[in-house]
Amino acid sequence: MGKILLRNIVNEGVESDILIDGNVIAGIFPAGSAECTDSADLEAVDCKGKRAFPGFVNMHTHAAMSMMRGVGEDIAFHEWLTRIWELESGIDDEYVYHATKVACLEMIKTGTTTFNDHYWRLPMAYKAASEMGLRAVLAYVICDRNEPEESERQKKQCLEVYEKTQEWTGPFTFAVAVHAIYSVSEEMILWAVKFARERNLRIHIHLSETQKEVDDCMAKHGMSPVEYLDSLGALGPDVIAAHTLWLSDRDVEILGKRGVTCVHNINSNLKLASGYRFRYNELRDAGANVCLGTDGCASSNNLDMLETMKTSVMIQKAWRGDPSAMPLNEIIDIATVNAGKGLGLNIGKIEVGALADILIVDTDSYSFLSPGSFEANLVYSAHSDCIDSMICDGKFVMRNRVVPGEKEILAEARKTAEKLPSRA
Ligand SMILES: [Zn+2]
Numbered sequence: 001m002g003k004i005l006l007r008n009i010v011n012e013g014v015e016s017d018i019l020i021d022g023n024v025i026a027g028i029f030p031a032g033s034a035e036c037t038d039s040a041d042l043e044a045v046d047c048k049g050k051r052a053f054p055g056f057v058n059m060h061t062h063a064a065m066s067m068m069r070g071v072g073e074d075i076a077f078h079e080w081l082t083r084i085w086e087l088e089s090g091i092d093d094e095y096v097y098h099a100t101k102v103a104c105l106e107m108i109k110t111g112t113t114t115f116n117d118h119y120w121r122l123p124m125a126y127k128a129a130s131e132m133g134l135r136a137v138l139a140y141v142i143c144d145r146n147e148p149e150e151s152e153r154q155k156k157q158c159l160e161v162y163e164k165t166q167e168w169t170g171p172f173t174f175a176v177a178v179h180a181i182y183s184v185s186e187e188m189i190l191w192a193v194k195f196a197r198e199r200n201l202r203i204h205i206h207l208s209e210t211q212k213e214v215d216d217c218m219a220k221h222g223m224s225p226v227e228y229l230d231s232l233g234a235l236g237p238d239v240i241a242a243h244t245l246w247l248s249d250r251d252v253e254i255l256g257k258r259g260v261t262c263v264h265n266i267n268s269n270l271k272l273a274s275g276y277r278f279r280y281n282e283l284r285d286a287g288a289n290v291c292l293g294t295d296g297c298a299s300s301n302n303l304d305m306l307e308t309m310k311t312s313v314m315i316q317k318a319w320r321g322d323p324s325a326m327p328l329n330e331i332i333d334i335a336t337v338n339a340g341k342g343l344g345l346n347i348g349k350i351e352v353g354a355l356a357d358i359l360i361v362d363t364d365s366y367s368f369l370s371p372g373s374f375e376a377n378l379v380y381s382a383h384s385d386c387i388d389s390m391i392c393d394g395k396f397v398m399r400n401r402v403v404p405g406e407k408e409i410l411a412e413a414r415k416t417a418e419k420l421p422s423r424a
Pocket of ligand 1: 062
């Protein structure tokens with residue numbers, strides 16, 4: 001791999017030269033002082049007037065739902081989920097491949113360099129993400145719905161897929177997803193956790209997303225979903241729990257003590273009317289690692305992390321009646337560096353030695369024309385079209401808003417989408 005030198009780019013307020021060697025940030029120098037010259041293996045790019053920012057990490061996606069936007073509007077969570085499962089029974093490899101490419105295209109355009117995915121037909125997601133150049137954590141989904149035959153089939157398939165991942169090249173990590181406590185048998189939860197821990201893999205689960213999930217769990221087990229998983233020994237710093245929206249004080253304490261990564265997905269929660277009182281301050285203070293996700297496009301309708309950041313902050317401030325809740329520096333960490341911690345990857349920051357996932361932000365617009373800080377304008381004022389270029393794993397995946405092959409990706413995906421039954 002070659003080298004890239006981003007010249008005259010503003011990084012943390014200082015005009016700098018950032019040197020990328022292979023897939024790592026190799027040096028950050030005052031502008032004009034990098035001792036590198038253009039050569040066959042070094043590309044120098046003048047970024048005068050632009051800002052560097054770490055790529056966003058979307059910690060909870062179902063990427064291939066990118067072609068299921070608007071299919072379940074204005075209905076309740078469980079009705080919505082039934083509709084989605086019906087729809088998913090009709091998809092195939094080709095669908096997942098093209099839909100994941102569309103998702104990656106959107107993520108690139110909106111500044112996400114890494115996504116933590118939870119979807120069926122994982123080899124297709126791998127193929128799509130590899131071609132698009134994004135970093136991904138791809139989880140095999142366990143969802144046996146309490147059917148023993150299905151459990152056995154999934155155990156076998158999970159192992160087969162895992163073995164195949166040993167041949168993966170590029171910035172990809174395999175994980176195990178447990179769909180949720182209401183859709184996976186206890187035996188299978190225990191199997192999945194053991195399988196993951198024996199191989200040092202992350203465990204990705206939907207947890208305490210709705211009040212109904214909590215009520216049903218209390219009725220069935222006499223415990224909350226968090227207490228139930230903890231009683232199985234399932235919670236730890238290797239667990240990435242999406243939603244964690246309906247939490248008791250005891251739940252917060254457990255999630256903190258176990259060092260669980262809790263992923264807030266505000267847009268999905270708002271739209272499905274699952275709730276909005278995410279206990280950010282309490283989780284943070286208890287020691288949980290809070291991150292951010294969009295969830296799939298069937299519930300959030302887009303994968304835009306800047307929109308998600310802004311909405312998360314607004315709702316925290318509003319429901320707490322506290323304008324200091326979820327401050328700017330914290331929401332930026334939540335969308336970047338905390339995710340690196342949760343995934344065990346050196347991402348989400350621009351520093352020497354970190355993986356080179358960098359956004360080049362164009363500030364030449366009305367959104368940034370103010371004495372306010374760049375970060376405030378980025379999160380609260382700008383839209384993702386300010387992201388001019390993106391480097392992921394040391395390679396340009398977008399330059400000047402152009403993603404190679406964009407038209408073809410959309411055209412191919414459109415053909416696949418048209419083959420699906422009506423999604424109205
Ligand atoms: Zn989800």
